[in-house]
Amino acid sequence: MPAWIDAAIRVAIMLFFVFNIVMVLIYMERKVLAHIQQRLGPMRTGFHGILQSPADAIKLMVKEDLAPSSADKWVFRSAPYLVFVPIFMMFVAIPFSSSVVIRHLDMGLFYLVAFSSLSIVGMLMAGWGSDNKYALLGGVRAAAQLISYELPLGISILGVALLTQSLRLGDIASAQYPLPFIFAQPLGFVIFITASLAEMSRTPFDIPVAESELVGGPLVEYSGMRWAVFFLAEYANLVATSAIAVLIFLGGWSWPFYALEGVGWLMQILAVAWFFTKVFALIFVVFWLRGTLPRLRIDQLMTFAWKLLIPFSFVNLLLTAAAVIYGTAILALVWVATACLGYTVYAYARSR
Amino acid sequence: MTAEELRPEASKEPASQPIADEVKGEAPSADAAQAPAARPRAAGRAPAGPPPGQQAPPTADAVKLEAIFKEILGEQAMKVEYNFGELVLTVLPEQILEVCRIGRTDPRLDFNYLRSLSGVDYVTHFEVVYHLYSLDKLHKITLKTRISHEEPEVDSVISVWSGADWHERELAEMFDINVKGHPNLVPLLLDEGVDEHPLLKSHPLVPMGEDRPGVITDLGESDWMGYRASGGKE
Amino acid sequence: MALDRLQTVDMTINMGPQHPSTHGVFRMVLRVDGERILDCEPYIGYLHRGFEKLSENENYHTVLIHLDRTDYLAGFCNEMAYIIALEKLLGVVPSERAEYIRVIMCELNRIASHMMFYGALGADAGALTPFLYAFRERERLQGLFEAVSGARMMFFYFRAGGVRIDLPDGFIRECRRVLDAVKFGIDECDKLLTNNEVFISRTKGIGAISAAAAIDYGCSGPILRACGVKEDVRRSEPYSIYDRLDFDIPVAYSGDTYDRYVVRMEEMRQSIRIVEQCLDQIPDGPFMGKVPRFIRPEPGEVYVRTENPRGDYGIYLISRGGDYPYRVKLRSPCFCNLMALREMLKDCYIADSVMVLGSLDIVLGEVDR
Numbered sequence: 001m002p003a004w005i006d007a008a009i010r011v012a013i014m015l016f017f018v019f020n021i022v023m024v025l026i027y028m029e030r031k032v033l034a035h036i037q038q039r040l041g042p043m044r045t046g047f048h049g050i051l052q053s054p055a056d057a058i059k060l061m062v063k064e065d066l067a068p069s070s071a072d073k074w075v076f077r078s079a080p081y082l083v084f085v086p087i088f089m090m091f092v093a094i095p096f097s098s099s100v101v102i103r104h105l106d107m108g109l110f111y112l113v114a115f116s117s118l119s120i121v122g123m124l125m126a127g128w129g130s131d132n133k134y135a136l137l138g139g140v141r142a143a144a145q146l147i148s149y150e151l152p153l154g155i156s157i158l159g160v161a162l163l164t165q166s167l168r169l170g171d172i173a174s175a176q177y178p179l180p181f182i183f184a185q186p187l188g189f190v191i192f193i194t195a196s197l198a199e200m201s202r203t204p205f206d207i208p209v210a211e212s213e214l215v216g217g218p219l220v221e222y223s224g225m226r227w228a229v230f231f232l233a234e235y236a237n238l239v240a241t242s243a244i245a246v247l248i249f250l251g252g253w254s255w256p257f258y259a260l261e262g263v264g265w266l267m268q269i270l271a272v273a274w275f276f277t278k279v280f281a282l283i284f285v286v287f288w289l290r291g292t293l294p295r296l297r298i299d300q301l302m303t304f305a306w307k308l309l310i311p312f313s314f315v316n317l318l319l320t321a322a323a324v325i326y327g328t329a330i331l332a333l334v335w336v337a338t339a340c341l342g343y344t345v346y347a348y349a350r351s352r
Numbered sequence: 353m354t355a356e357e358l359r360p361e362a363s364k365e366p367a368s369q370p371i372a373d374e375v376k377g378e379a380p381s382a383d384a385a386q387a388p389a390a391r392p393r394a395a396g397r398a399p400a401g402p403p404p405g406q407q408a409p410p411t412a413d414a415v416k417l418e419a420i421f422k423e424i425l426g427e428q429a430m431k432v433e434y435n436f437g438e439l440v441l442t443v444l445p446e447q448i449l450e451v452c453r454i455g456r457t458d459p460r461l462d463f464n465y466l467r468s469l470s471g472v473d474y475v476t477h478f479e480v481v482y483h484l485y486s487l488d489k490l491h492k493i494t495l496k497t498r499i500s501h502e503e504p505e506v507d508s509v510i511s512v513w514s515g516a517d518w519h520e521r522e523l524a525e526m527f528d529i530n531v532k533g534h535p536n537l538v539p540l541l542l543d544e545g546v547d548e549h550p551l552l553k554s555h556p557l558v559p560m561g562e563d564r565p566g567v568i569t570d571l572g573e574s575d576w577m578g579y580r581a582s583g584g585k586e
Numbered sequence: 587m588a589l590d591r592l593q594t595v596d597m598t599i600n601m602g603p604q605h606p607s608t609h610g611v612f613r614m615v616l617r618v619d620g621e622r623i624l625d626c627e628p629y630i631g632y633l634h635r636g637f638e639k640l641s642e643n644e645n646y647h648t649v650l651i652h653l654d655r656t657d658y659l660a661g662f663c664n665e666m667a668y669i670i671a672l673e674k675l676l677g678v679v680p681s682e683r684a685e686y687i688r689v690i691m692c693e694l695n696r697i698a699s700h701m702m703f704y705g706a707l708g709a710d711a712g713a714l715t716p717f718l719y720a721f722r723e724r725e726r727l728q729g730l731f732e733a734v735s736g737a738r739m740m741f742f743y744f745r746a747g748g749v750r751i752d753l754p755d756g757f758i759r760e761c762r763r764v765l766d767a768v769k770f771g772i773d774e775c776d777k778l779l780t781n782n783e784v785f786i787s788r789t790k791g792i793g794a795i796s797a798a799a800a801i802d803y804g805c806s807g808p809i810l811r812a813c814g815v816k817e818d819v820r821r822s823e824p825y826s827i828y829d830r831l832d833f834d835i836p837v838a839y840s841g842d843t844y845d846r847y848v849v850r851m852e853e854m855r856q857s858i859r860i861v862e863q864c865l866d867q868i869p870d871g872p873f874m875g876k877v878p879r880f881i882r883p884e885p886g887e888v889y890v891r892t893e894n895p896r897g898d899y900g901i902y903l904i905s906r907g908g909d910y911p912y913r914v915k916l917r918s919p920c921f922c923n924l925m926a927l928r929e930m931l932k933d934c935y936i937a938d939s940v941m942v943l944g945s946l947d948i949v950l951g952e953v954d955r
Contacts, residue, residue: 033714037718039718137621141621203712203713206712210712212709212711215605291714292715293782294782294784294785294788296784296787297787435888436888467804467889470915472904487815513802513804539631540631542631550636550639
């Protein structure tokens with residue numbers, strides 16, 4: 001089989017997988033949020049509303065695709081795809097077990113970080129192309145936020161790369177058998193999760209789409225299928241980012257059951273199942289935050305990134321580098337740094 | 353100056369008729385009969401004794417305030433009444449701004465809180481009523497001034513209380529009273545382009561749906577419709 | 587190109603009248619420099635229904651129907667103000683039991699209204715859950731309102747001299763049960779939002795106004811009390827039976843959004859105290875006092891102010907005899923509070939504008955009348 005046919009099949013499977021997991025996630029979010037808020041959530045469509053997401057998807061597909069007459073047509077129409085494609089491209093490199101993957105890339109980690117920052121362009125285009133002040137503000141907010149949080153995000157995972165001396169995601173996951181990197185890189189993990197929340201525009205960082213003041217930000221003029229593509233991208237991003245977090249901090253498929261590293265098909269299924277258990281646990285936390293926290297303001301968000309997360313991610317990187325050179329005992333310092341971060345956040349919040 | 357002169361329309365009616373009689377609403381004039389509130393059924397009824405508002409004795413605060421106002425303004429410049437024991441001062445329209453300013457700045461009065469600013473159309477004249485309150489001294493007063501329909505003008509008290517802003521805009525729009533010195537006297541509540549003054553007693557209460565001048569029923573000229581009609585080209 | 591040749595212009599953003607966070611059909615035009623608000627011009631009147639004109643053509647009791655629709659979140663409190671004014675003009679004394687019933691309903695209504703505020707402020711801040719928590723508590727209270735008056739929002743329950751109908755059987759027991767549940771619910775709401783760091787950072791120091799400015803603009807209610815002015819009509823000019831009841835007036839001092847929130851949360855607890863006292867003290871007896879057959883007050887005028895959940899709610903009622911009021915002027919607290927919005931929004935961010943507006947807890951039905 002030529003390599004490109006193999007790749008095409010893998011991509012098609014992955015696309016199918018992404019569509020489906022997004023529908024599952026939307027259903028899950030609605031149910032989780034509903035139960036946090038003492039409601040039932042969707043109950044009418046199928047057993048406990050499990051058909052709600054397919055029903056919504058069908059509805060969105062047949063809805064009229066409206067564009068404002070004054071919109072910049074090309075920019076407006078292509079924006080959703082420019083948001084979705086880079087996020088989908090991330091799935092190309094994400095391994096779900098040692099062999100369930102589209103392509104193992106030697107530069108996997110670098111590839112992921114690079115592609116995760118590309119969707120900014122789409123958001124900015126959506127904000128600009130809509131010819132709407134709310135959308136413009138939202139687009140500019142998205143650009144500012146995503147670019148700012150790209151830095152701590154990238155730097156926080158460099159520590160892991162230093163420890164494993166590899167950018168290959170399979171290697172990184174396998175290297176976490178006795179101890180996942182969340183213990184070696186607690187600070188990195190905290191920074192990564194926080195920055196990812198901002199990258200994904202999830203609560204408490206859902207400032208670009210702020211429902212209460214910007215009524216949806218860049219998405220305000222979108223409807224029907226194009227809006228659905230934004231939604232798809234948002235949830236696909238959630239899966240991808242959670243998968244990355246699981247891969248590089250929570251031990252991927254290898255921890256704590258090293259046996260799952262095996263090559264038998266049963267082992268592979270178990271590995272994938274175990275991997276997704278972790279991913280969904282992480283996603284659940286994200287939904288949980290959405291049910292609990294209000295939204296930050298844009299200036300507070302930027303302050304948080306530039307004054308807190310970026311310095312601390314550099315501290316983390318330096319300490320990890322020292323640990324790599326002078327011995328792992330110095331990793332204790334990373335814990336000290338984490339405690340410092342915790343205290344700083346606490347003191348910063350208390351000071352106001 | 354006598355209290356009778358406080359009424360702007362004093363020249364048209366016998367000067368001896370006290371203001372209080374008119375406020376009581378006996379024998380409404382021909383103009384007043386048009387007003388829905390003064391239906392003929394009510395007109396014939398004679399009051400059976402003093403109204404409850406006049407029965408209560410003046411409160412200690414009210415007596416004290418009256419003395420202070422008399423000291424500042426003199427005996428003649430105002431008409432003093434008591435309503436439910438509270439002081440009601442009626443002053444001339446040209447005095448109202450000055451009285452308000454004194455009320456706000458005089459440390460013994462210290463009326464720092466404008467509770468309410470209302471207009472009342474008594475058909476023969478307008479009354480602009482200021483309900484003042486002192487948050488520190490906890491006393492209150494009702495200031496009134498009467499202005500004629502021919503020359504409906506009153507001074508703005510926005511320089512005394514910023515909170516008079518929207519009250520005065522409402523007054524101007526509802527009664528067609530010119531509030532002199534108000535920086536931004538644009539209509540507040542009614543639709544744009546409605547040139548009506550609904551709280552005038554001469555303004556009829558027209559049921560919904562009937563055509564009446566000034567109400568926009570055709571949106572054809574608005575931008576939005578033009579935008580739709582052009583297929584969104586503009 | 588030299589930087590000084592780059593021209594920038596301020597952007598105007600039109601918020602409303604259709605906007606999820608303006609709490610109705612309120613419109614404000616913000617002039618912004620980036621995310622910062624330079625100026626704000628509020629526009630009202632989209633819900634103007636001519637209450638005052640309509641009232642001049644209604645008989646004295648049917649005016650109440652319109653009053654329920656002014657501040658539709660606090661119908662009982664509005665009715666209270668008007669009924670007191672009418673009773674004063676009529677010289678009617680309400681029955682003792684009716685006084686208690688009225689105060690119970692008003693205070694329950696205050697809790698329900700503040701719950702709405704809580705939920706809406708949470709939603710403005712971007713938190714979804716407070717709204718649902720608040721509505722759970724509101725629902726319990728709405729059940730009581732429905733049992734008593736037959737309606738959930740537009741009550742039309744008070745009458746000159748008393749109330750329309752006596753409390754239903756078992757009301758006092760049920761009310762105590764609901765109060766216990768609501769007490770717990772308020773604590774839960776408190777835990778969810780009050781000490782939340784993100785919420786604090788969004789509200790502390792935002793939209794602050796000084797006591798002097800608040801008084802100057804005629805602000806009242808929680809807005810004024812959050813500035814440190816201990817002014818509550820229930821205390822400064824006690825009406826009905828408030829002089830017999832023991833309750834505190836919560837006051838905060840910085841006048842910002844957070845303090846307004848805290849004051850309202852505490853007010854709910856005080857309202858529960860009041861209702862509990864009323865439930866202990868409520869006497870048996872008729873629910874109507876002695877009232878003339880026809881409601882036809884003598885000529886005269888009266889200004890009555892009461893403490894609405896939103897502040898100082900005044901009714902200026904003029905009678906010239908006859909079946910219809912000559913003039914009904916409503917001094918709406920939100921109308922006056924909203925005037926201070928411009929002052930509050932100086933140097934805020936766009937995201938703060940909805941928070942500050944939410945903290946004013948405006949009800950457009952009452953602003954526009």
